[in-house]
Amino acid sequence: MRKIYYCLLLFPFLFSCTDNDDAYINKPLAVVVPSNFPELAYNIALNPPTEKGFELGKKLFYDGRLSSDGLVSCGFCHIQENAFTHHGHTFSHGVGEGIGTRNTPAIQNMAYQTTFMYDGAANHLDLQPIIPLTSTVEMNGDLNAILVMMKADPVYKTLFKQAFTNGDITIENMLKALSQFMVMLTSSDSKFDKYRRVETGGSLTTEELAGYALFNTKCASCHATDLMTDNSFRNNGLVINPAINDVGRYRVTELATDYYKFKVPSLRNVAMTAPYMHDGRFGTLESVLDYYSSGVTDSPTLDPILKQNGIVGIPLTATQKVQLITFLNTLTDNQYLTDKRFSEY
Missing domain, CATH: 1.10.760.10 (Cytochrome c-like domain)
Incomplete structure (x- = not known):
């Protein structure tokens, strides 16, 4: 309802x-x-x-x-x-x-x-x-x-x-x-939304369902609920660009615990919003998943979710990355992207 x-x-x-x-x-x-x-x-x-x-x-x-x-x-x-x-x-x-x-x-x-x-x-x-x-x-x-x-x-x-x-x-x-x-x-009208609301057009493929299952175990802690974000601020381990030294949330709170924390973005329509991260350093979803799999850098404020059991990052196989991206593509809401109510003309 x-x-x-x-x-x-x-x-x-x-x-x-x-x-x-x-x-x-x-x-x-x-x-x-x-x-x-x-x-x-x-x-x-x-x-x-x-x-x-x-x-x-x-x-x-x-x-x-x-x-x-x-x-x-x-x-x-x-x-x-x-x-x-x-x-x-x-x-x-x-x-x-x-x-x-x-x-x-x-x-x-x-x-x-x-x-x-x-x-x-x-x-x-x-x-x-x-x-x-x-x-x-x-x-x-x-x-x-x-x-x-x-x-x-x-x-x-x-x-x-x-x-x-x-x-x-x-x-x-x-x-x-x-x-x-x-x-x-x-x-709110992507294929994924229709799947969640059991509406016409919401049938997910086997590959998409596999990606969704992976998403729930690998990503949903931060990209929570069907909004695909928990709206929190987290340090996801990016190497800081020294030319800019963007300190993130610390700039607002001046709390040392907030150094290099940025708001968790929603993954809705993520296939349409490249480049990624607060500084746009990654041009593809593949490069984002490669980063989480093997590029996360440890630091005092790194989110604990990205450092568990002595492992930094989120272990992902090549097959899992493909499945995750297949699922992420179901989050594209073409109705929203073309809705004349929101268009300039």
Whole structure:
């Protein structure tokens, strides 16, 4: 049974839509929890998604004018057909050919998370966009200039009026709209999901089932539940690039125990999101499994799961690697990757 959350606000959704005062209702959007998913983790009641809030957020997400060069939008690095990642780019690219230090993470199933970014620097979707918006190597946006732009745009004038009771064009409302768009991005219709829900099209092959069994014994401790992540922060033994020295979660907490820990990514749509790891160092799933099998490096904060019985890493045979990849391919959700509700055009 799927759970549906309707966040009903304590004010009416009636606004003036046009200059001749034709009325319309800004309806709340239902957040549907698939039956094979855990409960929502994010408190959507703080900023309930609505039809017009979502529409405004989508326009903002794909608007390059939020960046200093007028070209780099959120959607520039978060490409829908690749689960909103920057497929093929090791690091994210920003304005003026600026290069970041991390691979662009996927945007999917945000309502089932409580911290965001590889280091957990944000714990609220209404605030998270500030990080890429103001980063000098990403969008390099000027919030005052963005306000001027939006206030001069007749479409934005209408959408802000429709989406919020006060109708104000503010940075706060802009961020709320972006949050409403992101919180609705749910990927839950892969072949694996249909298998788990016993739906048509969910029959797994013998090889896929073998891979799933291996996954449950070798990978599911971190890539837990049907969300394919436990949303924790872990050190998976990567050799640190000295030129960057990305300290991961430590950057936020300043706890020595968090050195080189990064958020466990979801494996949903993983076949479509190469390259892999927080720094995009691996270009294929085969190279990822080779790494876990024989490349993990020990360190004081290495996750204990990767150091058991005196063995560092996850022992895998060539056959097992093939079976695991066969299973991982069942996590591709083509409906999500092509859903027009989330597309720029």
